[in-house]
Amino acid sequence: MNHRLPQLIAGRVMLVLFMAATAVPFLSLFTTALAPQNTTPHGISWPSHPHWHNFVDAFHAADLMPLLGSSLLIVLGVVPVALALAAAAGYGLAVLGFPGARIVFGLLLVGLTVPTESLITPLYYQLESMGLLNTRWALILPLMGLFMPFSVVWMRTFYLSLPKELTEAASVDGAGPWTVFRRVHLPLARPALSSLAILLFLWTWNQFLLAIALIDDPAKRTVAGALGAFQGHYGTNVVLLSAGSLLIMLPAVLVFVIFQRHFVTALLQGAVKG
Known part of the structure; x- marks a missing residue:
């Protein structure tokens, strides 16, 4: 069992790295969407006063x-x-x-x-x-x-x-x-x-x-x-563009989260058969 320990640790480390590589861009997009409009935030930093209304503004602006x-x-x-x-x-x-x-x-x-x-x-x-x-x-x-x-x-x-x-x-x-x-x-x-x-x-x-x-x-x-047209109108407003991008991704993320059990079941069935 001890000889497999380095492999298990390496596998866990790779999994954490892949998760971080996936989560960091979304986290950056989310914090940017909460920043004041007409600003250009740099890096990942939680705004002192989150502007949650940016999502409402983006929803109406993009129709x-x-x-x-x-x-x-x-x-x-x-x-x-x-x-x-x-x-x-x-x-x-x-x-x-x-x-x-x-x-x-x-x-x-x-x-x-x-x-x-x-x-x-x-x-x-x-x-x-x-x-x-x-x-x-x-x-x-x-x-x-x-x-x-x-x-x-x-x-x-x-x-x-x-x-x-x-x-x-x-x-x-x-x-x-x-x-x-x-x-x-x-x-x-x-x-x-x-x-x-x-x-x-x-x-x-x-x-x-x-x-x-x-x-x-x-x-x-x-x-x-429609994101192309949205970006054309609000290309300089990075905050509003980020909020609109998150709104567009939200339904797809919800569908995957709700039905991921079926997705994993199909993959595991194929793996067990092999």
């Missing part, structure tokens, strides 16, 4: 209420459909083993390597020809396509971790592929689907680049996409 509604509509358009397609496609690749499944899986892996920035120009002209530019569909449809490679690979990996005996037993009882998927695999995939839903929500909510490139109307963008 965040309609933007929150727009982000919610985009999330509702992306996440449920992406989950349904990923659950079905992952099942097909992992269990059904249809001809060409390996080729499809290889193409999905290639899709994981394509940077989003390289797709903006062709997406812009394609959506323009379809008459969808400057609408929420210009963000919903591309995001569903961009999320598919990771989502399908995620679900395929989960289905492969399930015992094959479950599928064989259901088949012996006369269940077809659709029944096996709906009655056996889908209920067991709830942790994987829940964690994937969290990731898709965070990625959609925080989408910035596509929102400002494909939608001109700030009211139709995501909240993160």
Whole structure:
């Protein structure tokens, strides 16, 4: 046991360092948001008189209420459909083993390597020809396509971790592929689907680049996409900009904190299977 003590200590030290590297920027942003407006705080220092009204001022200055509604509509358009397609496609690749499944899986892996920035120009002209530019569909449809490679690979990996005996037993009882998927695999995939839903929500909510490139109307963008316009108007007011950034991040942080148990459960299931 003693020979493992240095490894345990090193692991704890690395964990503390990673936590500090993650927490320090947020702490700096928070203390800056409480400073007097039209000032430029340096470093991390708690203001002697915290200006909590900065958050209210930032909320009204950025007109965040309609933007929150727009982000919610985009999330509702992306996440449920992406989950349904990923659950079905992952099942097909992992269990059904249809001809060409390996080729499809290889193409999905290639899709994981394509940077989003390289797709903006062709997406812009394609959506323009379809008459969808400057609408929420210009963000919903591309995001569903961009999320598919990771989502399908995620679900395929989960289905492969399930015992094959479950599928064989259901088949012996006369269940077809659709029944096996709906009655056996889908209920067991709830942790994987829940964690994937969290990731898709965070990625959609925080989408910035596509929102400002494909939608001109700030009211139709995501909240993160509207941050560009907010910064343009209040770029010199670092305090107000910090408060607005924290307000935009708050829903995503709350969703992750509330549903993190499902996320950790899915990760642990994969680790135990290995």
